[in-house]
Structures are given as structure tokens and as C-alpha cells.
Amino acid sequence: MKTSMLGALVGAGVLVAVPAIAVAERVLVDHGRGPTAVHDAAYSDVTTQVHSRAASGGTDVRLMVRGLPANRSFGAHVHVAPCGTDALASGGHYQHGAAVTLAEREVWLDFTTNADGEGVGTTHIPWLIAAGTAGSVVIHANPTNTTTGAAGARLVCTTVPFGQ
Secondary structure, three states: HHHHHHHHHHHHHOOOOOOHHOOOOOEEEEEEEEEOOOHHHHOOOEEEEEEEEEEEEEEEEEEEEEOOOOOOOEEEEHHHHHHOEEEEEEEEOOOOOOOOOOOHHHOOEEOOOOOOOOEEEEEEEEOOOOOOOOOOOEOOOOOOOOOOOOOOOOOEEEEEEOOO
16 A cells, blocks of 8 residues: 555655755765876876765765786875876875874875785865865875875876865
């Protein structure tokens, strides 16, 4: 009986109200595929994909990479500007607020490649990236120094329209 009653309601075009608590909040998803720019010719076969999901006051960022040397660690960070042909076009590391440590105010996606040269870097940050404040993910030659934030030369860059 329940099925036929529901079918009758749907067939009659009856709109059923859903309590406000059941409505999902706004979820923002940003994507970047690349790299947009290769800053070291030795990495011209690299492919990247970046996903950023913002919801509930936090942001999840995932970087997927192929074509890197096997079994090696790399630093990767969100930078303030889109990629350009000049390695410095992407600007410095995006920083949020005035947290005490760099790891608490920057977005780090360091990863280690597997035997096939593939790697994944993921992080969750407890804040949102505002539109226009970050524009790319850069893969660096070395893992991130947790004291200084440095990670060596910029190898490849993928433009990502964070917060848009």
C-alpha cells in the first residue's frame, strides 16, 4: 500500500516538503588537470590532476601525479597565483591566517611515488580557500622542510581555480 500511495502522490505531481535540516549545504569542488606549466624539461611526461572540495568550513585537496621517477619523495603546495611560463609566476605558498606553524597555515601535499612513478598527496585543512587567493599547485624537487617550508626547485605547476 505504501508503494502505491507514493506512486499516486508522485504521479499526481504532489510536492513533499523536506525539512531544512535535510538539505545539503553548499559544496564547492575545484579541478585542475595538467600540468599547466613544466619548469624542468626532465619532467615533461608528468601528468597531474587536482581536486579540491570545500564544505562545512573545511577543504580537502587531493593531488594525483603520474610520470615521475619511481620511489622518490616530492614536496607539493598550493600557491597564490596561476601557473605561467616563468617558474615564479605562481607566486609564493598560499597562507591562511596567522597560525603559529607553517604547516597550520599552508596547504602541503607532499607525496612519495610508487614503483610506477605515480603518487598521491592529500590533505584536509580546517578552513576554506577564498576565491582569488590561491591559483595553483606546484610540485617541488624535494620534500617540504617542516621548519622553513622550502622544498627545492619548482618542477611542474597545475592551475586550479580554488574557491571559484
